[in-house]
Amino acid sequence: MSGNMNLTLKIWRQKNTKTKGTLVDYKVKDISPDMSFLEMFDVLNEDLITKGDDPIAFDHDCREGICGMCSMHINGRPHGPKDAITTCQLHMRSFSDGDTIVVEPWRANAFPIIKDLTVDRGAFDRIIGAGGFISVNTGNAQDGNTLPIAKHDADAAFAAAACIGCGACVAACKNASAMLFVSAKVNQLAHLPQGQPERMKRVKAMVAQMDKEGFGACTNTGACSAECPKEISLVNIAAMNRDYLKANLISLED
Amino acid sequence: MAALTFILKSSIGNKIIMGLTGLFLIVFLMVHCFVNSMIFMNDGGVLFNEAAEFMGNNVLIRTMEIGLFAGLFIHIFQGLNLMIKNRKARTIGYSVQNGNVSSKWYSRSMGLLGTLLLVFLIIHLRHFWYVSRLTNEITGHSSTMFDEMKEVFANLWVVIVYVLGMISLSYHLMHGFQSSFQTMGWNHNKYTPAIKMIGFWFSVIVPLIFASMPIALHLGLIK
C-alpha cells in the first residue's frame, strides 16, 4: 500500500533486572501510517516469534491512553514526539519512511527494569499507600450533596486527578523526580473539603515515602509537565511545597 | 525542632533552602549592583568610594556580611549536595535524550552554571573583597576601591572573565529567579506571569550592568 513505511528500530533489550542491557537494531517493513506505535511493535513481535527469536517485552493494556501502563521512551522523549498523549495513542503517521526510532525504557533507579522495556513502578503504589487517600471506610459517607464544592475547585481537583500514574514525569525529569505525580494526588485532595482533615498528615507522609523510594529532588525544569500525557500542571508542585512547609512549620499536628 | 531537622533532610526541604538562600542572594545582588552603579556618576569614583567606605565600616553591614557568606556557603553546599543526590536517582542514563523540547538547557544546567559562578566568585573575592576587607585593614587606606577597580580591569583577560561570569550569572538567574518562587510555593495564575517577566528582565539587566563596569573602566569610558 502506498504511504507505508520501512523503519529501523533501536530497542533496549535486557534479560532481567540483574543483567546488563543494550540497544539492538531491528527492521520493520510495510508499516501503515494508521497503525498505532504499539501495533507496530505487535508486527515486530509476530515477526520475531515466527523467526524463533525472543519477542520484546513491553507494558501495555488499555491501548486508549487511560490505564497508564504503556511506557516507552521514544527518540529521547517519554511517550514519543507528540505532546499530551501516551505511547499507545501515538500513531505511525507521526513518523516517515526510512526513520530510525530509538526506544528505551523509563530510566530511574526507583523504577528498576524487569525486562526489556518493562519497568517496576511499584514505588508509585507505595506512595499512594502512604497517604494518597481519604480515610473513609465503606458506609461512613454522608449524602454527596451535603458539602457543596465550588465548580472551580471540583474542576481543579479533577485536573489534578487526571494523572494516570504512567511515570512519564519521572522519565522526563533530569533528576528522575516524582514530584509531579505526588503533587497531583496531594493537590487533588487538597482542593476538596473531604480532603482537609488529613491534609497536613498526607503531604508529609507522601513526601517521606517519595524520598524513601529514591526519586530525585525537583529542580523546576518543567520537563515533567511538558511531557505529561495528561498535562498535569506545575502549579500542583508549588501547591504541594506550600502545604509541606505549612505541615512542618505551622501545623501543630505531628 | 524535630520538624525543622526533618524538613532539612527531605527533598523539598533541600529545595526550600536553595530557594530561600537564592532569594537572599538576589537581594544582595540588588544592593551590590546599586552601590557599584555609582561609578557611572563619572565623578572620579567619589560617591562610589563613600558608599564602599560605608559598606566596609558599618558594623551592621559587616555583621550582615557574615550572614551573606553563610547564605552563600549554604547555597553552594546544598546545590552540590542536591546535584550529587539527583544524579544518584538515575545511574544509567538514556542513550538518546531530547530534553530541549520540554525544558531549557539552563534550567537543566544549574549545577554547571553554579560551578562556573563559584570559580568566578573566588576570582572576584580575591580581586576586591580580600583587598578591601583584609589587606586594606592591615595596610591602612593606601588606595580607594575605585582605584582598585581601575587597576584590576586594566587587564583585558580579567574583563573577559568578568563578562563570562556575568553571562553565567544571567542564565543562572534566568532559571533561579522564578524557580525560587515556585519552590516556595508562590505559583499563582494571576501573579506567576509577572514574576516570570520580572525574573527575566532582572536576569538580563543586573548582569548587564555588572558586565558594563569592567568594560567601561577598561575602555576608559569612566574616569
Next chain:
Amino acid sequence: MPINSNIPEGQLEDKWTKYKSTIPLVNPANKRSLEILVVGSGLAGAAAATSLAELGYKVKCFCFQDSPRRAHSIAAQGGINAAKNYQNDGDSVYRLFYDTIKGGDYRAREANVYRLAEISPNIIDQCVAQGVPFAREYGGMLSNRSFGGTQVQRTFYAAGQTGQQLLLGAYSALERQVGMGSVEMLSRHEMLEVVVIEGKARGIIARNLITGELERHFGHAVLLCSGGYGNVFYLSTNAMGSNATAIWKAHKKGAYFGNPCFTQIHPTCIPVSGDHQSKLTLMSESLRNDGRIWVPAKAGDTRNPIDIPEIERDYYLERRYPAFGNLVPRDVASRAAKERCDAGFGVGNSKMAVYLDFKFNMMRYGKVEATKQGLTNAQDSEILALGKEVVKEKYGNLFDMYQQITGENPYESPMRIYPAVHYTMGGLWVDYNLMTNVPGMYALGEANFSDHGANRLGASALMQGLADGYFVIPYTIGAYLSKEIATKAISTDHEAFVDAENAVKERLTKLLSINGNKTVDHFHKRLGKVMWDKCGMARNAEGLKEAIIEIQAIRADFWSHVRVPGASDELNPELEKAGRVADFIELGELMCMDALARNESCGGHFREESQTEEGEAKRDDENYSYVAAWEYNNMNWQMQKEDLKFDNIKIAQRSYK
C-alpha cells in the same frame, strides 16, 4: 446439581433491608483469622478487598497488571447511574430498577436489580467522600447527564473519565489498606487455577508473572472480580490483557456459567482501520446526547459528509424511534447501524460506519452562548465557533482521542462510528449472595452474570461493580463465613494444592513444548473472526452450528501448532497470552452453544429467526424466560435453567418508539 438463587422472601422493596439485618455476622476476633482471596482489582475487586479488609478480614488481592490502578474499569468514560433524583425529574429507586430490567430485556433477576437500584445512591456518597471529583454545578451541587435507555437525568460523571476517577478512588482506598498491612497486594500475578477441597473453594494457584514462579494461596473464600470476556472476539473495547481465565478455571472446577452468549455490542466505537488493528476504542455513549446519527439517504453516496444537504440525510434512529431518538439502548442502536451498513448505506472506506454529527447541537449551543454574550447579529460561523467551544468543554478529551486515532478533526466533519464488542452481560452464575454454586467461591462485577439481563444500560456497569464490592459482598459473605469460623487455615501442602499446581505446571509446559509455526495472535484473530461473524450482532442457527465446528477446529490446531517462545521461569507475555487465548477458544464454543440454545431475540442477543416484521428483536417469554446456567463436564455442557419471575413489573415487548 439443582440451582437455588437464594432470593429472600418478602416484598421486593423489603427483601434486601430485611435480609441484611438477618445475615449471620462474624465477630471481629474471628474475622482476623478468616482469609479472603480477591482476584482482580477493578471497581468490584478493589471495592471488595478494601471493604472486607476494613471489616477486619485478612485479604489478599491479585492483579495481572503492574498496579491495581490499571484495571480496565479505568477506561469507562460516560458515567455512573444512581437513583438520587437530584434533578427532580421523577427518578426513584423503582424507576432505576424498572429501566434496568426493561433495558436488559426482561432477562435479569428482579431481586438483584432492585437491590442494585436501592444501593446506587450510597455509591455516589461513598465516592464523593473518597474525593472522587465528580462534575459539579456552579452552586457546588453534583451535576447529572442523560444516558441511553432512560428518560431521566441520573448519570453522575467526571468529564469523559468517570471510570478512571471511580477506580482511582477505590484504588486509593485499597492502597490505604495495603499501607496499613490489612491487604496484601500481589500485582503482576495471574490466577491460573482454583483449589477446591471437599466441594468448597479453598484457594488458588497464581503465577508470579515476573519470576514465573507458581504460588499457592489459601483462602476461606475466593472472590473472582476479574471482569468480562469481550476479548473472545479479539477486537473489542476491552484492554489487551482483559481475560476470562480466572472465571473459566472456576467454571471448569464446577461453577456454572450464566448466559454466556449475552454480549453487548456498543454502537459508538471508532471503526476498524485495517488488519493490524489490535483493539477498538469507544466513543462514550454520552456523545449521543449531543450527536445525531445519520447515513446518506442514497446508498453508496461518497460525497464529503459536510456537502450532503439535510434533506439527503437519513437520521435513522430518530426516524425509527421517535420517543428515544439517538438515545435508544445500545443493542437497538447497534443493530440499526448494522442494518443500514448491510443495506449499503455505510460510509467511509470500509462502508462499515455511520456518521455521528455534532453540528446541529454545536449551532444550538452556539446560539445560547451568543445570546449570553449579547451578540445579536452573529454570523453562522461565529455561532458555530462558540458552539465548538461548548462541545470542547464537554467532550474535549474524546474529540482529541478520535483525532489521534483517525487523523481526522471531528470538530470540522462528523465522526465515523461503528458498533464494537464492549461488555459481557454473561458470566459466572451467582445466587443472591453473589456466590457461585461452588461454596466459598464468589463472582462480582462484570465477572458474574447477574444484573444486566440481555443488555446493559449505559452507566450501569460502574454502578454494579461498586455495588457488589462496597455494599453487597461485605454483608452476604457473612452467610458463608459465619459457618467457617471453625475452619483452620489449610496448609498449602494439602494434596489439592499440589494437584492444582501440577495441573498448571503441566499446561504451561505443554504450551511451551508445542513449538509450532503459528503465533498466539494468529489463533486469537481467527477465533475473533468466527465469533464476530457468527455469534456477533446477529446470529442464526446455521451460522452458530458452523461456528461450533470451526472453533473446535481452531482449538485442535492451537494445541498442535501454536508457538510460544521463551520459558516459564521469566517474564513471558506470550505465555500469558497463550493461556488466555486457549481459554477464550473453549469459552467461544460455549457462547455459541448458548446462543444456539436460545432461539429467541432478547437484548444484545439477536436471533435472525426471531424478529418482528419491522426487524425488531422478538422475545419469546413463553419458552426462554430463564437464565441459562451451564455446567461443565469435560468439554461438554449441560444446561440448568433458573426461571425468571416478574412479580413487580409488567413484562412487555420492549419499545423505544
